[in-house]
Amino acid sequence: MDFDTVVPPYVAKPLKLLPFRAVMLAPARVGDPASARALARPYRDVATRLSQWIAEGRASSDVAPALYLHEYTSGGLTVRGLVGALDMSRRAESMADRAVWPHEGIHPEQAGDLADRMLQMELNPAPILLVHHGASELRHLIGEIVRSEPDWRYLDRTEQRQRIWAVRDPELVARIDALLSGSRCLLADGHHRYAAYVRLQERNPGTPWDAGLAMIVDQLDTPLFLGAIHRTLGGTSIEELLQAAAAVGAELTTRSRQAALGALDGTLLVLTDGRDWHTIRPRDLDHQAAVSWLHEQLLPRLPRPVTRIEHHHTVEDALASATRESPAVLLPSPDFDQVRTLVESGGLLPEKATSFQPKPSLGVLMRPIADG
Template identity: 75%
Template sequence: MDFETVAAPYVAKPLTLVPFRAVMLAPGRVGDPASARALARPYRDVAARLTRWIDQRRATSDTAPALYLHEYTSGGMTIRGLVGALDVSRRATTMADRAVWPHEGIHPEQAGELADRMLQMDLNPAPILLVHHGGAALRALLTEVAAARPEWRYLDRTGQRQRIWAIRDDEVLAQIEVHLAAARCLIADGHHRYAAYLRLQEQHPGTPWDAGLAMLVDQLDTPLFLGAIHRTLTGTTLADLTGAARAAGAEVETRTRQHALSALDSTHLVLTDGDDWRTVEPRLLEREAAVSWLHEQVLPRLPRPVDRIAHHHNVDDALSATGRTSPAVLLPSPDFDQVRALVEAGGLLPEKATSFQPKPSLGVLMRPVNDA
């Protein structure tokens, strides 16, 4: 599957998170699928719809702009990060100037659709997720913030436990600004929304569209889990995949299901049609992400291009979609430092290469752009 990268995809240093006045769904509606209708078509009515929800106490609007320290716990994992309006008004001209690093390609048409939708809504409905290796001073500062009583604390409809602190103290905000100035962060989730932010900024410079909602997580403090996204390939066969992998220089072995699944690690991939199983060991995989090797070395060597690539966030889902003409490729979980090194060397991974989890529930913090 071809993908393209958005033009000028790099925001320049200093990394800046700007305070904003958040809109929040009522705790009983956060994560509720029915609440998604507040953000559904017609998009031009969303702003008025949210205003009605605030009047009906189905949502609330904060009293003043703030940066927000947002902590959520899901499935035993606790993630904490700063939420603010990311300044996207400056473009980097050198690699050293880059503050935000995408690691996947995007479809410009999809980014354009998202930009049009946000413009009609006058809203950033959810933050993109950014990860970085924060400094000890910033971690200490945010730990101090988190020691106070949170302004909002609740269990949402999905079972996520939410805690939110509003940071308005000028001195604390100034310290955060200094600590973030030289930060380099990787986009963990929201590549197309990030591209939409850039498009809106280019179309409306000098307006609140100079920023887009983002959550910055310190991967050294409360790390997100980095998992693989597996593939099923419609229009090819296990035999053709096996031949292409061998032609790409990999060692391929026939294994039992149990042996194959147990071999899925940082140096092996697994191919299967549900009946037969192969382990694949590419050469020098420690220098290249497995998903990149698949797309760059194996798929071009197939006798004919696949009809469709489907993506699956867990092995069971991939196997349930597998058949004789839609074999599965099970991929190892990528390594964060490997991904960051690849990106900072100027590379990109294929679309849907990584899965950072868990993500926050929809509706915790939203940014109304007409009130930014």
């Protein structure tokens, strides 16, 4: 079985984001690596551990259920989204019914491990990230909330600025519910956690596991940055990669380091082993993402299979790992509309094809299952 193409069931419309009572780490502990101890093994003790932290002032529990508008700013980029318990209890029977669209396959074993971990923790420790093109009325409504004083605001240990509004008014929650109901959301980050949510719901129907923690970001309002994830390919050579690219009709150009890096864009890939530099222009990338072309067209043409693929979120990291025995392929940043069109037509991208950034710090909003 090709585990990279296994996709969990799709959640059906209407998309519903339900209020919950959040647990939050104290501001001084949000983003602190030492705070990970609260969520560490043994997982069955996490609920008790968090209760102790609340008693000691190292964490807090909100006074009542709410939807949360969470805004965070990192590296000059501000992202804002609604956080709630995503209803996972209905399955789509057709493409038109799908509310949440994963864009990558998952490894079932990893999803199973995460499901077991959350079950023992009795906690959703972090939201999955969903992106959509929200209705203008919803953007206006969120803008009104943002103009009010936030319930929490602080700078965390990673220097992310956090602002959070608790939305409890029943009429306002109902308006948000109506405006979200028809949304189609791309799953930006958290594919394995989403699959774990599905597994937990199917095993525990009619319980708080019918929902999972999610943050919905309007890509037309405060967009996440969509970046590429580059590769180094162990067990092959730059010569074999060039021969395979030529075999599928790609245009190859030998360049200097500076010229190659300067040419990296939506139509070109860069190939290097740290000594030689080349650009590759595949055919017809208008209908296929560059990362899909790499995995579906180029790698199968190699005379020997790649023994190891390493993923790198920056060009610098990929180049630092590039060698004669493990050349680097630098990929262009994908286009959000291209990814969404591909996914909504029934396609998938390879594993670790995209990097949506920035992500919120750990510990800002967590969902204890005991409180729904």
